[in-house]
Amino acid sequence: MTEKENPLRQEKRRxxxxxxxxGVNPYPYKYDKTHEAARLKEKYAGLNTGESVEADVVKIAGRLMTKRPMGKAAFFNIQDESGNIQIYLRKEELDENSNTVFSLVDIGDILGVEGYMFKTQKGEVSIHAKKVEMLCKTLEPLPEKYHGLTDIELKYRYRHLDLITDPESREVYRKRATILRETRRFLDDLGFLEVETPILxxxxxxxxxxxxxTHHNTLDMQLFLKISPETYLKRLIVGGFEKVYDMNRNFR
Structure with missing residues (x-):
């Protein structure tokens, strides 16, 4: 289906x-947030049911994942890197710009929300919004929210969509970063020196x-993508280093 035939894309562009x-800038260059979702939920977890903290103004930014209008009020969830948090608003409490933004918002848009914390009657730590700003109007629809991308091939080709819809995929990236960091720390503590060996x-x-x-045009030389760093690591040993390692990519 072409872009012209796709009603979702047409509606987003409208x-x-x-x-x-x-007069709303759908792509502002800056937004100063005060907290992340997970930190807010942790900080205000001790609130009693129905209790609010109007004196503490918080600002958060994230992607709109769900939206539940209820007459003149609405609940919606936004997601940032740390997790998601519920937002509550009443239209009569918002300024004109915020009402304009919320009336034209779609799932997937990135919003900035300013308000105060409270705990709902169901015991969920939430933000009572006083201001809503559009930070990025998306022009492409997200995958179906409950199942996300299920085709493995599509997951690899559209990794950004997989990361938006699947928290487990995001966790893989975090674990990988932790493994690399701790491996480096372990080797560094043993006195090893991290080096980089040539890719070509x-x-x-x-x-x-x-x-x-591949071929190097300027030098008129045939080159190969690295299969192993072994020979270059051995050269470093010959050169006088005794403990070396390379966190490298090999192409086989």
């Missing part, structure tokens, strides 16, 4: 145009695999 016509090599070696071949 709303983008209307936002601009009403004149002679490939260290493993029995067919290399990826």
């Amino acid at each position: 709303k983008l145009k209307e936002l601009r016509e009403k 090599q004149k002679i490939y070696g260290g493993a029995a695999a067919r290399p990826f071949v």
